[in-house]
Amino acid sequence: MARAEIVALLDLADGYVEVNRAATKKSNLLSxxxxxxxxxxxxxxxxxxxELAGKRLGADVINMEIAWSSIKKGExxxxxxxTLNAMHPDVLVVRAPDSGAVKLLSEKVNCxxxxxxxxxHEHPTQALLDALTIRRxxxxxxxxxxxxxxxxxxxxxxxxxxxxxxxxxxxxxxxxPPTLLPGGIEKMGVRAFTDMPKGLxxxxxxxxxxxxxxxxxxxxxxxxxxxxxxxxxxxEKLANAKPDALIMHPGPMNRGVEIDTVVADDxxxxxxxxxxxxxxxxxxxxLDSLTRAFDSSLKAGGSA
Amino acid sequence: xxxxxxxxxxxxxxNARLLDPDSGLDAPGALLTxxxxxADVGAGLFDAGVPENAEVVDxxxxxxxxxxxxxxxxxxxxxxxxxxxxxxxxRAAASGGITSIxxxxxxxxxxxxxxxxxFVARRARESKLVKVYAYGALxxxxxxxxxxxxxxxxxxGAVGFTDGVRAIANAQVMRRALSYASxxxxxxxxxxxxxxxxxxxxNGGELATYLGLAGSPAMAEVIMVERDLRLVxxxxxxxxxxxxxxxxxxxxxxxxxxxxxxxxxxxxxxxxTLNESAVGDYRTFAKVxxxxxxxxxxxxxxxxxxxxxxxxxxxxxxxxxxxxKRLPFAAAADGIAGLETLFALSLVLVHESRLDxxxxxxxxxxxxxxxxxxxxxxxxPGAPADFIVFDPDTPWTIDPDxxxxxxxxxxxxxxxxxxxxxxxxxxxxxIHVADTGNExxx
Numbered sequence: 001m002a003r004a005e006i007v008a009l010l011d012l013a014d015g016y017v018e019v020n021r022a023a024t025k026k027s028n029l030l031s032x033x034x035x036x037x038x039x040x041x042x043x044x045x046x047x048x049x050x051e052l053a054g055k056r057l058g059a060d061v062i063n064m065e066i067a068w069s070s071i072k073k074g075e076x077x078x079x080x081x082x083t084l085n086a087m088h089p090d091v092l093v094v095r096a097p098d099s100g101a102v103k104l105l106s107e108k109v110n111c112x113x114x115x116x117x118x119x120x121h122e123h124p125t126q127a128l129l130d131a132l133t134i135r136r137x138x139x140x141x142x143x144x145x146x147x148x149x150x151x152x153x154x155x156x157x158x159x160x161x162x163x164x165x166x167x168x169x170x171x172x173x174x175x176x177p178p179t180l181l182p183g184g185i186e187k188m189g190v191r192a193f194t195d196m197p198k199g200l201x202x203x204x205x206x207x208x209x210x211x212x213x214x215x216x217x218x219x220x221x222x223x224x225x226x227x228x229x230x231x232x233x234x235x236e237k238l239a240n241a242k243p244d245a246l247i248m249h250p251g252p253m254n255r256g257v258e259i260d261t262v263v264a265d266d267x268x269x270x271x272x273x274x275x276x277x278x279x280x281x282x283x284x285x286x287l288d289s290l291t292r293a294f295d296s297s298l299k300a301g302g303s304a
Numbered sequence: 305x306x307x308x309x310x311x312x313x314x315x316x317x318x319n320a321r322l323l324d325p326d327s328g329l330d331a332p333g334a335l336l337t338x339x340x341x342x343a344d345v346g347a348g349l350f351d352a353g354v355p356e357n358a359e360v361v362d363x364x365x366x367x368x369x370x371x372x373x374x375x376x377x378x379x380x381x382x383x384x385x386x387x388x389x390x391x392x393x394x395r396a397a398a399s400g401g402i403t404s405i406x407x408x409x410x411x412x413x414x415x416x417x418x419x420x421x422x423f424v425a426r427r428a429r430e431s432k433l434v435k436v437y438a439y440g441a442l443x444x445x446x447x448x449x450x451x452x453x454x455x456x457x458x459x460x461g462a463v464g465f466t467d468g469v470r471a472i473a474n475a476q477v478m479r480r481a482l483s484y485a486s487x488x489x490x491x492x493x494x495x496x497x498x499x500x501x502x503x504x505x506x507n508g509g510e511l512a513t514y515l516g517l518a519g520s521p522a523m524a525e526v527i528m529v530e531r532d533l534r535l536v537x538x539x540x541x542x543x544x545x546x547x548x549x550x551x552x553x554x555x556x557x558x559x560x561x562x563x564x565x566x567x568x569x570x571x572x573x574x575x576x577t578l579n580e581s582a583v584g585d586y587r588t589f590a591k592v593x594x595x596x597x598x599x600x601x602x603x604x605x606x607x608x609x610x611x612x613x614x615x616x617x618x619x620x621x622x623x624x625x626x627x628x629k630r631l632p633f634a635a636a637a638d639g640i641a642g643l644e645t646l647f648a649l650s651l652v653l654v655h656e657s658r659l660d661x662x663x664x665x666x667x668x669x670x671x672x673x674x675x676x677x678x679x680x681x682x683x684x685p686g687a688p689a690d691f692i693v694f695d696p697d698t699p700w701t702i703d704p705d706x707x708x709x710x711x712x713x714x715x716x717x718x719x720x721x722x723x724x725x726x727x728x729x730x731x732x733x734x735i736h737v738a739d740t741g742n743e744x745x746x
Contacts, residue, residue, distance in 0.1 A: 226453040
């Protein structure tokens with residue numbers, strides 16, 4: 001996405017934040033439209049966020065949870081796409097556990113497709129909501145030093161944030177044990193650190209990532225205890241960041257693994273709850289602009 | 305002088321040939337210990353007279369060098385106390401001139417947590433002999449699967465990580481371990497044998513065929529070392545190949561060092577003094593892992609010590625009792641009890657002019673100390689007073705029955721050697737004092 005597109009989406013989302021805070025949240029902007037949330041991976045927060053976004057804009061929203069195990073073959077995914085397409089949805093919101101799967105699906109349908117997270121590849125609306133959260137707090141993104149910490153290797157949130165923050169002129173760092181830093185990450189325009197206190201120096205934003213439980217025992221990191229000791233965000237490590245640094249987490253959090261509970265709940269520093277609020281607004285902005293864009297060029301299969 | 309008794313706060317060792325491989329010092333001089341540290345050392349020190357309030361030890365012209373740092377030994381404890389204890393190993397080591405030992409973690413239970421490290425440290429403290437450092441297991445229970453808490457164990461004193469006598473066979477585990485450990489600037493020690501190839505009980509080749517024993521080919525070593533060096537290149541982790549025995553593997557390591565990779569290696573006396581023929585008539589005391597190799601490999605080990613490819617010489621002490629060794633060759637345990645013969649057997653390299661005295665001492669003291677990040681291995685004011693007084697030329701014959709260690713499994717019985725340690729000092733405390741036959745040495 002280009003800088004101008006991102007800024008326009010954020011501006012639009014800003015307006016929806018106010019709508020969502022009002023007593024009457026519902027509009028009829030997408031009245032008559034059908035949005036299908038197709039989730040091949042269980043998700044509570046992203047799916048609910050998209051569902052609310054669609055409903056508040058007046059669309060008919062349907063949720064589908066499909067076990068990925070029944071979709072292992074490419075053929076079957078495409079079959080699913082064609083089936084869904086035959087129902088004439090206006091927007092498909094797709095979450096899939098394999099990188100690239102959403103793109104494959106989008107090639108087979110003639111409606112707008114929103115990537116709600118594909119494997120370790122991208123999670124664009126998460127990056128947008130993070131950017132909106134930061135922009136509302138710091139009034140800018142340009143020139144901010146942002147540290148993305150934790151399981152960078154398996155994180156779609158990290159990749160989308162790296163793209164977006166770089167585009168908007170922030171200075172991005174990633175901090176992780178070397179086993180969780182993917183090869184060539186610095187080519188994506190970040191500085192990589194394996195020493196967390198050093199990496200946090202002078203940071204305006206500290207973004208923590210979730211450590212997947214299956215990576216905790218001995219294969220990538222030796223133990224939860226050791227991970228928390230060297231890579232968990234506590235006040236001692238946070239002291240290296242700027243005094244007004246904001247703490248973010250895409251959720252769901254592992255308290256005591258990647259983040260100390262008291263830090264996560266620090267009302268002066270933590271904007272984790274705010275991220276959830278911004279999520280709905282950003283997704284409303286995405287659905288709004290995507291249906292409008294799709295109306296103006298009916299045959300292009302847009303992908304946000 | 306009483307061993308283990310009350311130690312005067314200041315002792316002046318005079319009339320010594322000071323040998324410090326770290327600084328290159330080789331000159332007559334003296335050394336003063338105070339409160340466990342080297343207070344002063346140097347050529348010409350005390351020529352004008354010794355300080356009044358110090359006890360004086362006249363070395364009678366004998367050599368005074370840093371105590372040996374043995375970076376690879378199995379101490380039997382915990383779990384095999386019938387073969388060795390930290391105390392019995394400490395006595396054996398002291399008589400052999402060793403002042404620091406790094407103990408392998410493949411004990412029972414395995415040293416893979418802080419409690420294990422603390423146990424070893426406590427037993428060494430109680431024993432009050434040589435300094436005992438411990439490696440942490442690289443994988444839990446040495447199971448080659450899950451890496452241990454390398455960060456926390458390093459903070460708790462682990463000087464490096466290894467699975468002891470087992471190789472990390474899984475390349476992915478080794479890759480992640482090297483990668484992860486690089487953050488903590490610690491060293492990973494590999495037992496460099498590809499286990500799927502090394503299924504034999506002695507060196508693969510003509511002699512194994514003749515004896516009807518299954519052979520482990522030399523290439524099992526170089527395959528593992530080459531694989532690991534690729535992983536080192538990829539991850540930047542610090543890597544140490546333990547007891548390297550083959551010309552091929554040494555060649556690969558030599559080239560890796562030339563390319564600047566963070567790699568070191570060691571060997572043990574049996575690999576440069578013996579070859580596979582020591583197995584001779586099924587002598588289980590010559591059964592070790594990796595096995596004794598061919599004569600050309602032995603010569604390559606000597607060459608590699610001389611040219612610095614091999615950074616350290618370790619005892620590779622592996623005590624085994626009669627029950628473990630008096631068995632058919634294939635069933636017998638691996639291992640040589642090496643603490644008491646490490647120095648004398650290594651001195652062969654000096655006597656055969658393969659290496660000068662400082663060069664040998666470097667591989668026995670400052671070399672291994674640098675790999676493990678120990679402050680030992682140097683004669684320098686402020687350094688711990690860990691040193692030995694020895695004569696490199698005193699002849700004696702190795703008699704395993706007189707070993708202070710619990711096990712006598714040495715293939716060097718009746719082997720004539722030269723070089724005797726008269727005194728071993730740890731933190732200023734003499735822990736071993738031998739009769740020199742020299743009246744000047746009191």
